[in-house]
Amino acid sequence: MTTETNPQTTSDADRVLKELSSLYPTLTPQLKKAADFVLEHPVEVALLSIRKSAETASVTPSTMTRLAKTLGFERYDRFRQLFQEAIHTKAPSSFSQRAESLQHLASNNTENNVLSEYSTATFNNLEHFFQTETLEKIEQAAPIIVNARKVFTLGLRDNFACAHHFAYVGQIAFPHIQLIRGDQGTLLSELAVINEQDVIVVFGSDPYAIDTVNAINIVREAGAKIIAVTDSLRSPLAGDAAIVFTLNNETPHFFGTLVPAIALIEALLSVCVSLGGSEIVRNIDQFEENLRRLGGYYTP
Known part of the structure; x- marks a missing residue:
């Protein structure tokens, strides 16, 4: 199980997500809904309160707390802190400005809207890839x-x-x-x-x-x-x-x-x-x- 001792790096958040992925098939339906939110939106876990995270995941705050305890955390705020520390280490991406430019071009050129959307999606996908x-x-x-x-x-x-x-x-x-x-x-x-x-x-x-x-x-x-x-x-x-x-x-x-x-x-x-x-x-x-x-x- 995950412990609370000195989680200081992005790899610690990765480790928790990986452990959650392995545990996922064994979780109850409500815990799976909470896990879905954490696995798909780890940045929002860092930014949102437990109440807001629970609301977004369509579960109760106590379910979010149970999920954190399942992963070895005594308190949800320590679980959340792990993700807060992780996002501070992420390098800024240079692709996002190019993607915004493509979106601006698409809004002024409806004839090529599909190609513009494809270009934007491709840049967004590669932006996600070229992260630290x-x-x-x-x-x-x-x-x-x-x-x-x-x-x-x-x-x-x-x-x-x-x-x-x-x-x-x-x-x-x-x-x-x-x-x-x-x-x-x-x-x-x-x-x-x-x-x-x-x-x-x-x-x-x-x-x-x-x-x-x-x-x-x-x-x-x-x-x-x-x-x-x-x-x-x-x-x-x-x-x-x-x-x-x-x-x-x-x-x-x-x-x-x-x-x-x-x-x-x-x-x-x-x-x-x-x-x-x-x-x-x-x-x-x-x-x-x-x-x-x-x-x-x-x-x-």
Whole structure:
């Protein structure tokens, strides 16, 4: 359980949110409503009184207090203080002004309203990505990936594109990265070889593919480390994960955007390469040389 001793950093708030995510399936319906509010609006937890937070979450103040006690806090105000300390450490974003400019342009150009909304949503999603908290998690995840026996990447349905991109680009430098395809009934066979020395990078957002959820439950039992790239700490992929990246995927498009996930993949693999030493450079050089030798690149 969380203790009240010296919570001083943003990672302490992250730790509490992660613990809440793991406990979420065991909570009562009223505590789940309170947890929904905390997981989705941690900044508002810091800014609002317990009464206002309870009102916004559609629960009673005593429910908010019970949730705090469930997480090991004797008083709600100490729970709230943890989030107040966290938001003071956040770096200001330079994307918000650009997003406001796009909104202003959209109001003066109704013909391109959809494209303007899409541009604004994309900038907002990337604004959320380029926060100190996410960049710190990338620094934590990179050595886990580099030092693992094997790294498996999993994403089904639309998220297969993310898993494939991670595996294709990652394998150029790191041969121990492997894509889980899960097609033609092979998913269980591919999962069976994973053990506690391995890492799985999983991609998924609401609505979560049931096969992905079931696969992660199997991986948890195998003891492998999980790096989850998802949309919420309430995600079934987030529980017991070593690292959870929560990405915004809001868009005027009818389907969730993959742009933030692709940005994360490229940033994460870049940091991994920076840690890999000369062997990684040789792997990349050999890959490119083989493609050129076999005529893989177009030459005018």
